[in-house]
Amino acid sequence: RVKTKWAGSLPKYPHTNLALQNFDATHKLQLEEAWPSVRASMLCEQKYGALVNNFTNVEGAMAQLQFQGCRDFVSWTVSEAAREILQPAASSHNNPSSLESVVVDQGIVPASLSQNIKCLVFPRGDISRFKPSRPDENGLLGYYLMDAASILPALALDVQEGHSVLDLCAAPGGKALALLQTQAIRFLCVNDVSVGRTLRLRRVLASYIPKDLLTEDKLRVTSFDGRKWGEMERDTFDRVLVDVPCTTDRHSLMEEENNIFSRARTKERQRLPQLQLELLMAGIQAVRPRGVVVYSTCALSQMQNWYVVERAIHLAQEELGISLQVADLRPLTQLFKETFNFAPDPYLGQLVLPHLTANFGPIYMCKLKRIN
Ligand code: SAM
Structure with a gap:
């Protein structure tokens, strides 16, 4: 009998199994009866969205994607909200953009939602590629x-015309691309x-x-340790996105290569919450007073999510005298509840839970407004 060559090089205990074991121990406690469904979803193929590039032939790309059966969940949700809530008013508006203005004017869509971002998805339960x-x-x-679901932190950042924005942990660039689609940013720094x-x-x-x-005056690409940004550029940016390195739960369950649950990376994994805290503190210092910071991860762990935010709010007040206000993201989750499966009772921020009919996420996000 000939042994397959790769069998010998496989680890005795795959890193993906170590990840699953870890999640079974921690996430089961945290998510309770929701865990089996989230677990099954994360072990299945994830769903994607197509972020439309406004710098190319938008109509062409939209038509091609719509022909395949997708729809833009951002504008679709806005129009649906209009139809449901403003039946008589909506009937006199026959195009989606005027519907959007009706809905925004009436306060149904949170005013604090980055505009112009289009992301097409297949309907709930449709797993086409x-x-x-x-x-x-x-x-x-x-x-x-x-x-x-990765679009949500970019939407929540609420980029407005003329803003300067820092994306502290930007590679490979999905959220930076989403932010650029707003075409509102005066200066973007991606680090x-x-x-x-x-x-x-x-x-x-x-x-x-x-x-x-x-060009450098509009977009700067840097490769610094994000923890240094607070000292380097204090009180500078209108908006800061802190999309931190994390246990990337879905990746850790599916990919052997570069898996953070490998024994060689145990220390690095254990140090993640401290690194995340330091990066968030840097983001809080780099944003100007009355500016906005969005913290996000693609992990389910409370230690990497609200716990980091809670510690940062405390440290910012105690050590830097900076007061922060946690923004209410419920209007945003209300708007997108048909597309994503949000955790029912989140503490400090919002969490997208993977679901077999809406297999996006996990994505955690928390929006902080700097008061002084
Ligand atoms: N925002 C990205 C996107 O939407 O495509 C994904 C960012 S990924 C979750 C986290 C990134 O943080 C990784 O690319 C990693 O290289 C970077 N990173 C890790 N430690 C960092 C640090 N100390 N300072 C800045 N970036 C860091």
Whole structure:
């Protein structure tokens, strides 16, 4: 009998199993009766969304995706909200953008929602796959495939016209691309400590954003340790996104390579909450007073989510004299509840739980407003 070659090189106990064992111990306690469903979903194929590139032929890309059966969950939700709540008013508006203005004016859509971001998904329960995007005549791609729930932190950041924005842990660049789609940002700084991943980030930006928008005065790519940003640029940015390194729960359950549950990375994994706290503290210092910081992870662990936020709020007050207010993201979750499965009673922030009919996430996000 011939032994397959790869069998000998497989670890005795796969890292993905170690991850599952760890999650069974911790997430079961945290999510209680929801855990078996979340567990099964994370072990199944994840669903993607197509972030439409506003710098190419938008109508063409939208038509191609809609033909495949997808819809833009952002504008679709807004129009649905309008139809439900404003029946008589809505009937006099026959295009989605005027519906949007009705809904925003009436306060149904949270005013604090980044505009212009379009992300198409297949309907609930439909697990079709997207075809890869093709380059246009200028070599730019029409859409970027990513976990659609990853758009939520970018939406929650509430980017407004003329803002300067820092994306502290930006590679490979999905959320930075979403932020650029608003076409409202005056200056965007994208940073990632990993030189290799920063190169990937540069490649992603070059594949989606026209060259004239990639100039140093509009977009700066850096590779600093994010923990240094608080000292380097204090009280500077209107908005800061702190999308921290985490246990990337879905990846850890599916991929052997580079798995954070490998024994060689145990210390690194145990140190994650401290690193996350330091990165969030840097983000809080880098944002200007009355500016906004969004903290996000793709992990379910409370230790990496609300616990980090709670500690940061406390430390900011005690050590820096900075007061922070936690923004209410319930209007946002209310709006997108048809697309995503949100945790029912989250503490400090919101959590997208994977579900077999809406297999996005996990994504945790918390929005902080700096008071002084
Ligand atoms: N925001 C990205 C996106 O939407 O594509 C994903 C970011 S990923 C969750 C976390 C990133 O943090 C990784 O690319 C990692 O290299 C980076 N990172 C880890 N430690 C860091 C540090 N000390 N400072 C800055 N970036 C760091």
